Amino acid sequence: MSRPRHRSLRQPAPLREALKVAVELGLDATANDAAVAALRDRLDTFAQRLALDARYRAHPEVRPSLADLALAAARLDGDPLAGQPELLARAATEVAALRPDPTADDVVLYAAGLARATRTA
Secondary structure (H helix, E strand, O other), rough: OOOOOOOOOOOOHHHEEEEHHHHHHOOOHHHHHHHHHHHHHHHHHHHHHHHHHHHHOOOOHHOOHHHHHHHHHHHOOOOOOOOOOOHHHHHHHHHHHHHOOOOOOHHHHHHHEEEEOOOOO
């Protein structure tokens, strides 16, 4: 019976450098620990996304609107548009009509343009 062959994974130079920096900064004890932690975090994020998507399928009414997401993004960024939810809602409606799969950032950027056009008009 043959034993499975152990294969090492060749890491791209930028990844090796990033792992080295993580260890030097004390984020992880070894490069292997850093790589394992990064993969664990990525898998955890993926599992959370799957759970959230399942929740939205079961309860579509709890899914935040594009305007809600834009408002949250503006608040997180400390953007002054966070104080203008009506403008963000208008921008969300217009952006959704203009492009497929718009993001919250698309809406905030569009709302900034609307706000600027209103000020200069």
